Every structure is written in structure tokens, then in C-alpha cells.
Amino acid sequence: MNYIVWAIPVFFLFIALEFLASKVEGKKVYRLNDSINDLSCGVLQQIISAFAKTILLGVYVLIYEIFAKNSWHIFHISSSVWMWIVLFILVDFLYYWAHRFSHTTAIGWAGHAIHHQSEEFNLAVALRQGTLQPFFTFLFFLPLAIIGFPPAMYLITKAANTLYQFWIHTRLINTMGPFEWVMNTPSHHRVHHGKNQHYIDKNYAGVFIIWDRLFGSFQQEDIHPAYGVTTPLNSWNPIWANASYFLHLGKLSLKSPFLVDKIKVWFMPPGWNPRNMEEDPAPSPDTLYDKYDPKIPMGISIYAVLHFAVVILATMYLLGSMGDMQHEKYTIATLIILSLINIGGFFDTKKWAVYFEVVRLYAIAIFITFFYKIAFLSIAMFVVATLCSIWINYYYRILRENNAFS
Structure with missing residues (x-):
């Protein structure tokens, strides 16, 4: 975890630079309460991950060692430059599907929605992460252990993939020309955070936007996005931010009259309702709300x-x-x-x-x-x-x- 300790001051430096740049450009990009809550969710996620890494990384290491001991690995992986490049591409490919799962299943969304709850879009939002999300997405990366990529190579590459995604959480960079054809950029990622109807569930990419172009989830930025989730959280409590949608799913599951639906609630797309249950009117994604912003001295x-x-x-x-x-x-x-x-x-x-x-x-x-x-x-x-x-x-x-x- 030491790289995170060293990265924290760097993150704060770039957040400060973005804040100053936004002032120069006359844009209001940050709100104090929102940013503190973003960072609080990030701190909470890092603390839980520090205690859970034995499980999350341990499973990868266990599979890798079992396959290595029995010579079952598909390839003999060296630490050559080409192998690092291949691994970087594979990690991003698997991240795309893990991220897509996090948006298209209720249990995945319960872990990931935290990242989208902010009604702003800035570098602080990049650090707003779901505490339980890694428990649902780490399974997507286990094929790399079966293929034969050593745990250290995987950890470094996964960290590089995550760090790349920090800078794309900004409103201060517009389009970037041909770079946008292949790479994920702030413009593409603003779409992903938009709650506008035609922006929802688009641009899942981490580093290479090519995956969205290939698998039909790409959307060009055409209007200024409205940020946040369709049902606002209206709270600065990081525990509630992480727990609210899980509790919602739990209530739906308990109320469902059918055993199958009690289970399906967790794996159907967000917003799905069990049979014979009165549906709550779903808010329109294009509904505009006043941002949650209680005033304090x-x-x-x-x-x-x-x-x-x-x-x-x-x-x-x-x-x-x-x-x-x-x-x-x-x-x-x-x-x-x-x-x-x-x-x-x-x-x-x-x-x-x-x-x-x-x-x-x-x-x-x-x-x-x-x-x-x-x-x-x-x-x-x-x-x-x-x-x-x-x-x-x-x-x-x-x-x-x-x-x-x-």
C-alpha cells in the first residue's frame, strides 16, 4: 500500500492546481462539502481495502501458485517489455467488463454507485470509490492468474490502469483530437458520469475507449452533462453513501412474494422490480434537481x-x-x-x-x-x-x- 501513501500528496497537488485553474477560467468546479465527501469515500475505501487485501490479492496468489506448482499455466510469462504491454491491454479489457457489470447488475451498481453520486465532476471525484466494489469485481481479473501473469506484475499494471483514470475526471480539458479515437479522455468520461438519458451506461473504458467502440457502448459528448445519479443521495455521510443502495435492494428482496425474485433483485439491472409489487415511479434521468447544498457557518x-x-x-x-x-x-x-x-x-x-x-x-x-x-x-x-x-x-x-x- 506504500504507493498509495506516496500518491496521496500528488493527488492533492493536482486537485489544488485544478481548483486554481478553474478560478482563473471563471468556472465553479468545486464545492467544499461535495469534495470533502468525495475524499471521505476514498479514505473509507482505502482503509477497508487495506484490511481486505489478504482476501482480494490472496485469491489471485493462490490460483497463480496452484497453476504454477502443477505446470498448468497457459503461457510461460517473462518480464519482457512485450509481456508488460500485453498485460496492460488485458487488464484494461477485463476492467471494461468489470465496469460494465458494475452498471448493468443491481449488486454491481450497489458497490459502484458511490463513484457516481457526486453532482460535480472534478479530480476529487476520481478518488470517490465504493468500499465494497472490489469484492464484486476482483473475480474478473482471476483469468490473468490462470494465464500465468505473476501477482507482482498484475498489481503494478492494475495500479497503472487506476492511476491513468485520475486525470480524466476534469471539466477543464475539452476534446483532444485524434487521441480520442483510441484513448479514454475527459470528454469521454464526462459522458460516463452524466445522468442524461442518452449518457447513462456509456463509455465504460478505463484507458482504451476502443472497447466501447467495439462493444456498442460508446457515446460522444454532445451536450453538457448533468452529473450525479437519477435519485440524489442528499447526504454527506460516507457510510450512507455506501450502504443506501444495498439497503434498498435488501428491502425489495424481503418484500418480494416470490423466492426467485428475492434472488433476482440482486442480479437484474438497477431499477428492476419483483413481480406483483407496486413500482415506485422512476425519476426521469433528464430531471434536473437543485444540488444538495445545505449551508453551514x-x-x-x-x-x-x-x-x-x-x-x-x-x-x-x-x-x-x-x-x-x-x-x-x-x-x-x-x-x-x-x-x-x-x-x-x-x-x-x-x-x-x-x-x-x-x-x-x-x-x-x-x-x-x-x-x-x-x-x-x-x-x-x-x-x-x-x-x-x-x-x-x-x-x-x-x-x-x-x-x-x-
């Missing part, structure tokens, strides 16, 4: 951003030190997730966020005292927790008087 925004910066540092520390930590890594991960939930609660103007913030702050102070046993640091954290609690409760009284909290 500048003071709380600054407070939330500062604490989110601490969360990013804690995440980098966790990802970079996973192998060196024992029980504390689970506590750190839990505190990070609780922090993400509460930061989202502030941007959602939730009353419970004020009360829960006090619990969160003292939980961090207790954790530092218990695990690190540094007297000065422990005292400092309890002082900070107390001051922050007093400050946030002061703001709460003002907001309560103005009925600003929901």
Missing part, C-alpha cells in the same frame, strides 16, 4: 476541514504502517471512520454531530493515552478535546437559536 466549515486534514494524515500513517502495528491499527481505523461520519454530519447540519463530536474527541485522547503512553501528548490531547468541545457547543447554541440544524 464558515466557522464550522473551517473546523471540519482542519479535522479532515488530521484524518488524511492519520490515514497516511495507517496505510504506511499496517505491517508494523498490532491491535492499534483497528482502533485507528475505527476512529478515522467515526471522524468521517461526524465531519459528514456537520456538513449535513445534523444535531447528533455536535453531541457525537465530544465523544469522538475524548475517544481519540483516550486512545493516545492508552497506546502511546506519552504524558505530555495525552494531556495536550485532553486539553484540545475540551477546548474543541466547548467551542463546538457554543456554535451549536447559536445554530439552535436560528433553527439551522436539521
Whole structure:
């Protein structure tokens, strides 16, 4: 996971550059609450992946080693330049089908919809990833282990495929001429994120747009896309972002009067309803909504951003030190997730966020005292927790008087 730790500052650098460039061009590309939520979903996904990599990568390694031990591999793969090129093309080809599965089956969409929930389109959105999506898509890449590509080659190539897709999440680059004939570009990917009727389920490509041209899923950008999903999430809670569609499918499955339909709910296309059930009116993809944008005081925004910066540092520390930590890594991960939930609660103007913030702050102070046993640091954290609690409760009284909290 070390490459991710090193990549995080680079991602933030390019996000900052895009933000400045958008200001120069007079375009409003970023909203603070939306971007923090994008990054919160990305942090959550990376934390869960750090703990789940034993399963996700372990299956690939196991299959590779079984085939290697019994000389069952289809090819003997060398580390030549040509083999790296072939693997890069194969990874992108399999990514296309994994991505298409994520849009055309309900369970796939439940894991992937998170990436599309943002009503903006910028480089921060590139980092907004579904926490459970890898559990549904890693199976698509197992044929590479059967063919004989070593795990290290696969990991590096898969990372390169993912990193390529970062830069195409921008509105500041228009069309790119002949480059667009073969490669995925910002224009092509804006279509993919559009919720306009003729943009839905188009341009699944990761690197090479040629797959969409070959398999009938290509759409040229012809109008400015409206971004987001057809039923807006209307929340800055990263847990709810990941869980909402799974809960929707679970309710449909439980309500279905037929056993077959209880299962089909998960594997039919999104929006499918079981037999003999009253259908909820599906919103038109072209319906325009006001963007979810609850207003909070500048003071709380600054407070939330500062604490989110601490969360990013804690995440980098966790990802970079996973192998060196024992029980504390689970506590750190839990505190990070609780922090993400509460930061989202502030941007959602939730009353419970004020009360829960006090619990969160003292939980961090207790954790530092218990695990690190540094007297000065422990005292400092309890002082900070107390001051922050007093400050946030002061703001709460003002907001309560103005009925600003929901």
C-alpha cells in the first residue's frame, strides 16, 4: 500500500492546481462539502481495502501458485517489455467488463454507485470509490492468474490502469483530437458520469475507449452533462453513501412474494422490480434537481476541514504502517471512520454531530493515552478535546437559536 501513501500528496497537488485553474477560467468546479465527501469515500475505501487485501490479492496468489506448482499455466510469462504491454491491454479489457457489470447488475451498481453520486465532476471525484466494489469485481481479473501473469506484475499494471483514470475526471480539458479515437479522455468520461438519458451506461473504458467502440457502448459528448445519479443521495455521510443502495435492494428482496425474485433483485439491472409489487415511479434521468447544498457557518466549515486534514494524515500513517502495528491499527481505523461520519454530519447540519463530536474527541485522547503512553501528548490531547468541545457547543447554541440544524 506504500504507493498509495506516496500518491496521496500528488493527488492533492493536482486537485489544488485544478481548483486554481478553474478560478482563473471563471468556472465553479468545486464545492467544499461535495469534495470533502468525495475524499471521505476514498479514505473509507482505502482503509477497508487495506484490511481486505489478504482476501482480494490472496485469491489471485493462490490460483497463480496452484497453476504454477502443477505446470498448468497457459503461457510461460517473462518480464519482457512485450509481456508488460500485453498485460496492460488485458487488464484494461477485463476492467471494461468489470465496469460494465458494475452498471448493468443491481449488486454491481450497489458497490459502484458511490463513484457516481457526486453532482460535480472534478479530480476529487476520481478518488470517490465504493468500499465494497472490489469484492464484486476482483473475480474478473482471476483469468490473468490462470494465464500465468505473476501477482507482482498484475498489481503494478492494475495500479497503472487506476492511476491513468485520475486525470480524466476534469471539466477543464475539452476534446483532444485524434487521441480520442483510441484513448479514454475527459470528454469521454464526462459522458460516463452524466445522468442524461442518452449518457447513462456509456463509455465504460478505463484507458482504451476502443472497447466501447467495439462493444456498442460508446457515446460522444454532445451536450453538457448533468452529473450525479437519477435519485440524489442528499447526504454527506460516507457510510450512507455506501450502504443506501444495498439497503434498498435488501428491502425489495424481503418484500418480494416470490423466492426467485428475492434472488433476482440482486442480479437484474438497477431499477428492476419483483413481480406483483407496486413500482415506485422512476425519476426521469433528464430531471434536473437543485444540488444538495445545505449551508453551514464558515466557522464550522473551517473546523471540519482542519479535522479532515488530521484524518488524511492519520490515514497516511495507517496505510504506511499496517505491517508494523498490532491491535492499534483497528482502533485507528475505527476512529478515522467515526471522524468521517461526524465531519459528514456537520456538513449535513445534523444535531447528533455536535453531541457525537465530544465523544469522538475524548475517544481519540483516550486512545493516545492508552497506546502511546506519552504524558505530555495525552494531556495536550485532553486539553484540545475540551477546548474543541466547548467551542463546538457554543456554535451549536447559536445554530439552535436560528433553527439551522436539521
